[in-house]
Amino acid sequence: xxxxxxxxxxxxxxxxxxxxxxxxxxxxxxxxxxxxxxxxxxxxxxxxxxxxxxxxxxxxxxxxxxxxxxxxxxxxxxxxxxxxxxxxxxxxxxxxxxxxxxxxxxxxxxxxxxxxxxxxxxxxxxxxxxxxxxxxxxxxxxxxxxxxxxxxxxxxxxxxxxxxxxxxxxxxxxxxxxxxxxxxxxxxxxxxxxxxxxxxxxxxxxxxxxxxxxx
Ligand code: B12
Numbered sequence: 001x002x003x004x005x006x007x008x009x010x011x012x013x014x015x016x017x018x019x020x021x022x023x024x025x026x027x028x029x030x031x032x033x034x035x036x037x038x039x040x041x042x043x044x045x046x047x048x049x050x051x052x053x054x055x056x057x058x059x060x061x062x063x064x065x066x067x068x069x070x071x072x073x074x075x076x077x078x079x080x081x082x083x084x085x086x087x088x089x090x091x092x093x094x095x096x097x098x099x100x101x102x103x104x105x106x107x108x109x110x111x112x113x114x115x116x117x118x119x120x121x122x123x124x125x126x127x128x129x130x131x132x133x134x135x136x137x138x139x140x141x142x143x144x145x146x147x148x149x150x151x152x153x154x155x156x157x158x159x160x161x162x163x164x165x166x167x168x169x170x171x172x173x174x175x176x177x178x179x180x181x182x183x184x185x186x187x188x189x190x191x192x193x194x195x196x197x198x199x200x201x202x203x204x205x206x207x208x209x210x211x212x213x214x215x
Pocket of ligand 1 (some may be wrong): 048050051056061067095100109146150152153177181197199201
């Protein structure tokens with residue numbers, strides 16, 4: 001049954017069928033599938049297939065947009081269902097998608113899971129200029145700055161953030177974590193980010209490690 005829902009979720013996303021995708025998200029949750037399992041085994045493989053189809057020229061922009069809409073709606077249903085820790089843990093995180101990049105589905109999942117784990121999160125949205133990350137971190141009194149990028153052309157903005165933090169003498173004040181499909185540990189090391197996470201669950205783990213190091 002669970003496997004069938006995963007397969008149907010993949011198909012709904014590939015077909016760009018928003019009604020079906022949201023219905024399957026609700027049905028999966030009603031049947032007791034854990035929100036992150038539903039995401040990781042159903043909807044994310046679906047949108048990854050869409051990416052591959054688009055990348056290989058078998059799907060075009062209108063199809064990509066339809067699938068993205070279906071994914072956004074299903075993600076919203078699933079994000080709302082992530083169980084929340086009753087206690088707030090100390091740790092403040094500012095997160096956004098870098099300037100020039102409109103992809104925010106993955107970043108939004110990360111935000112939901114961080115909040116569900118009791119962190120205070122300021123979500124700056126997408127297309128966020130470097131100086132805004134820094135201003136927001138200062139105002140919010142953040143411990144960690146997280147940035148997301150899905151485009152290889154906007155990856156340099158994560159490097160810019162490290163450089164601007166250094167210039168402003170703030171590199172030791174904030175830990176940084178980077179993520180997004182093209183981002184790797186190697187990239188994080190190269191630009192001097194403090195951590196890399198491959199998915200939302202890994203992000204929570206790395207944030208906990210960074211906070212432990214900071215104290
Ligand atoms: C959906 C989508 C879109 C949607 C985005 C909608 C939205 N609201 O986000 C729309 C239709 C708007 C779009 C537009 C474009 N897209 Co697009 N898109 C995708 C697609 C298919 C899926 C992305 C996604 O949501 N994945 C699912 C999420 C859950 O995964 P994720 O983002 O990787 O996030 C996870 C982890 O990476 C990690 N993570 C992510 N961020 C962070 C941050 C932190 C701090 C941490 C700890 C962890 C973390 O945790 C997340 C959860 O597990 C990808 C293909 C792909 N497989 O990535 C292409 C893709 C990224 N797009 C691509 C392109 C080319 C474009 C366009 C340029 C197309 C065009 N010609 O207009 C535009 C660019 C617009 C812009 N300026 O940003 C290319 C990029 C190629 C490249 N090398 O740069 C890709 C790879 C498709 C392809 N195969 O060619 N796109």
